[in-house]
Amino acid sequence: MNDAAATVRTTYREALRAALRDALTRDERVFLMGEDVGRYGGTYAVSKGLLAEFGDERVRDTPLSESGFVGAGIGAALNGMLPVVEVMTCNFSLLALDQIVNNAATLRHMSGGQFSIPLVIRMATGAGRQLAAQHSHSFEGWYAHIPGIRIVTPATLEDARGMLWTALMDPDPVIMFENALLYNLEGELAADAGPVDINRAVVRRAGQDLTLVTYGGSLGKTLAAAEVLAAQGVQAEVIDLRTLRPLDMPTVLGSLAKTHRMVIVDEGWKSGSLAAEIMARVMEEAFFDLDAPVARVCGVEVPIPYPKHLEEAAIPQVAGIVATALRTVGHHA
Amino acid sequence: MTGLDRSGLLRTMLRIRRFEEKCAELYSAGKIRGFLHLYIGEEAVATGAMRALQPDDAVLATYREHGHALARGIPATALMAEMYGKYEGCSHGRGGSMHIFDAQARFYGGNAIVGGGLPLAAGFALADRMMRRPRVTACFFGEGAVAEGEFHEALNLASLWQLPVLFLCENNLYAMGTALARSEADTDLCEKARSYKVPAQAVDGMDVEAVMAATVRAAAEVRAGGGPQFLEFRTYRFRAHSMFDPELYRDRQEVETWKKRCPIAAYTRQLQAAGGSDDAQLAAMEAEVAAEIAAAVAYAEAGSWEPVEFLARDVYTPRPG
Numbered sequence: 001m002n003d004a005a006a007t008v009r010t011t012y013r014e015a016l017r018a019a020l021r022d023a024l025t026r027d028e029r030v031f032l033m034g035e036d037v038g039r040y041g042g043t044y045a046v047s048k049g050l051l052a053e054f055g056d057e058r059v060r061d062t063p064l065s066e067s068g069f070v071g072a073g074i075g076a077a078l079n080g081m082l083p084v085v086e087v088m089t090c091n092f093s094l095l096a097l098d099q100i101v102n103n104a105a106t107l108r109h110m111s112g113g114q115f116s117i118p119l120v121i122r123m124a125t126g127a128g129r130q131l132a133a134q135h136s137h138s139f140e141g142w143y144a145h146i147p148g149i150r151i152v153t154p155a156t157l158e159d160a161r162g163m164l165w166t167a168l169m170d171p172d173p174v175i176m177f178e179n180a181l182l183y184n185l186e187g188e189l190a191a192d193a194g195p196v197d198i199n200r201a202v203v204r205r206a207g208q209d210l211t212l213v214t215y216g217g218s219l220g221k222t223l224a225a226a227e228v229l230a231a232q233g234v235q236a237e238v239i240d241l242r243t244l245r246p247l248d249m250p251t252v253l254g255s256l257a258k259t260h261r262m263v264i265v266d267e268g269w270k271s272g273s274l275a276a277e278i279m280a281r282v283m284e285e286a287f288f289d290l291d292a293p294v295a296r297v298c299g300v301e302v303p304i305p306y307p308k309h310l311e312e313a314a315i316p317q318v319a320g321i322v323a324t325a326l327r328t329v330g331h332h333a
Numbered sequence: 334m335t336g337l338d339r340s341g342l343l344r345t346m347l348r349i350r351r352f353e354e355k356c357a358e359l360y361s362a363g364k365i366r367g368f369l370h371l372y373i374g375e376e377a378v379a380t381g382a383m384r385a386l387q388p389d390d391a392v393l394a395t396y397r398e399h400g401h402a403l404a405r406g407i408p409a410t411a412l413m414a415e416m417y418g419k420y421e422g423c424s425h426g427r428g429g430s431m432h433i434f435d436a437q438a439r440f441y442g443g444n445a446i447v448g449g450g451l452p453l454a455a456g457f458a459l460a461d462r463m464m465r466r467p468r469v470t471a472c473f474f475g476e477g478a479v480a481e482g483e484f485h486e487a488l489n490l491a492s493l494w495q496l497p498v499l500f501l502c503e504n505n506l507y508a509m510g511t512a513l514a515r516s517e518a519d520t521d522l523c524e525k526a527r528s529y530k531v532p533a534q535a536v537d538g539m540d541v542e543a544v545m546a547a548t549v550r551a552a553a554e555v556r557a558g559g560g561p562q563f564l565e566f567r568t569y570r571f572r573a574h575s576m577f578d579p580e581l582y583r584d585r586q587e588v589e590t591w592k593k594r595c596p597i598a599a600y601t602r603q604l605q606a607a608g609g610s611d612d613a614q615l616a617a618m619e620a621e622v623a624a625e626i627a628a629a630v631a632y633a634e635a636g637s638w639e640p641v642e643f644l645a646r647d648v649y650t651p652r653p654g
Contacts, residue, residue, distance in 0.1 A: 058463075063486070063489060063490065065490060068455065068487055068490050071452020071455070072487075074456055075452065075456020098449060103444075107441075108647055109647045110434065111427070111443075112423075112424040112427045114424070115441075116650045
């Protein structure tokens with residue numbers, strides 16, 4: 001890294017837009033398709049302005065037909081294109097579950113490896129905007145259950161800017177979950193920021209007392225919790241998984257080998273969650289590295305409620321992460 | 334239709350019929366497992382329709398697709414090996430009867446989710462349209478798919494965007510065991526297509542030349558940039574839905590009545606009456622088809638089982654590093 005490299009003030013939303021613009025510019029096979037991506041400018045204003053820049057062939061508004069246009073994205077990818085399909089929120093992606101699971105994740109295998117599907121599906125995820133139970137769920141861990149697709153969860157400006165092109169160059173379907181609370185995230189980004197690796201988890205904060213594993217919309221809260229813990233003399237290492245399938249367990253276990261304690265922060269419901277999968281792998285692969293039971297801060301097992309105080313109580317928050325971390329470090333073997 | 338290869342049409346139908354009769358036999362013998370959905374009775378549809386397509390057109394079909402695969406030119410050997418689940422099969426054995434794929438033939442399944450192929454077809458056609466390629470995507474599906482949301486989403490999308498899709502509906506009257514009249518408020522399938530402004534035509538699916546003529550016309554319009562077309566082929570499945578079906582939902586008399594309209598017998602009579610073929614020629618054709626199928630069975634028998642060590646292959650595309 002060149003220290004003198006210029007940075008620009010930007011947002012997660014603008015970084016995603018820059019990534020889309022970059023992809024549309026780089027390759028004529030790339031097109032964006034989804035509900036209100038064109039004239040409306042994107043539900044979260046991610047694609048604002050791109051219609052004027054690239055035209056309605058390549059920034060394509062669709063009817064409210066999730067199964068239809070996700071399936072069309074798969075077909076177009078099979079037939080030589082590099083589609084970026086936007087599904088407004090992961091809640092609506094359930095209408096396209098047949099296409100994602102039965103076709104996108106499966107056709108390569110059923111055909112004996114004859115085809116690749118270089119498709120990217122983007123969708124918003126997560127709670128926090130008082131949108132109640134049909135607009136606030138987190139299904140990324142659920143999708144990570146499925147072999148044949150890759151799941152990425154950009155949590156930083158760098159990843160919002162850099163994951164899209166790498167995902168498009170991946171020969172297989174990639175689903176990108178964008179936590180909706182991150183769209184307004186603001187900060188400095190290298191002016192020459194570009195594509196990033198999507199194979200590895202990253203240590204976002206170094207520490208030796210315990211490992212906090214998280215991703216997506218919970219990264220900011222987890223880093224904030226780490227600062228609170230530091231003030232109390234506990235140095236937490238924070239790992240951003242970035243990719244939920246395939247999981248980069250070497251990075252997770254490497255940290256655990258140093259800290260011997262782990263808390264997993266996951267906005268998804270606890271039962272059958274991604275957090276549960278990581279715990280299971282720790283049990284299988286690193287049980288004897290542990291000085292305390294692995295703990296979790298997860299979504300409470302309830303559909304996300306509308307009132308602000310109940311919604312906040314339903315998903316991981318800084319105070320809960322701190323309390324769980326303190327219990328974990330206080331629990332000496 | 335001058336210069337029509339009538340003997341070729343008959344031969345393709347016969348190949349499909351004899352191939353599937355052999356499959357039923359092999360199923361009983363335990364050589365083929367899983368679900369086996371036979372196309373017997375419907376051969377004129379795939380045979381006639383496929384003649385309208387070019388090599389670089391794309392074909393999508395359902396789980397009742399052996400006939401389409403053969404008519405599209407997938408070798409009987411690779412197809413039979415797939416039925417066995419052998420590595421030499423066209424999908425390396427991973428798919429079986431319901432999931433026939435062949436990149437070279439641009440044959441994209443073999444989709445066992447009813448209606449699941451229709452959105453894919455819209456996407457194939459979207460790619461061709463965006464790349465200005467004068468290709469057609471032919472999508473076969475049964476009348477049962479008409480009840481699925483994906484049918485309506487795909488027809489609307491294809492019409493809205495004027496995509497080069499040929500929607501080929503094989504109406505064999507039963508979605509598994511549910512008669513069309515027991516599942517659709519309006520049984521006029523062409524009307525449903527027209528409601529999306531997709532030109533539609535109902536065709537006698539037991540008449541191979543009628544199927545071919547209608548598909549040639551519709552494909553030409555699609556290829557010329559006229560947007561999607563919908564054809565309903567009225568046909569009938571002579572055998573059970575799958576090998577597990579006791580056929581409680583339709584009476585024998587109905588089946589026997591339709592069998593009198595067997596597309597192969599009818600076309601044979603037609604050719605004989607026109608003096609286009611004699612008994613010796615037909616016998617020779619039967620013998621050639623029998624030899625082809627015997628060779629396919631031998632190929633499948635001699636094929637190999639994929640090593641269990643390869644189990645996790647073909648989930649993701651191999652990548653460098």
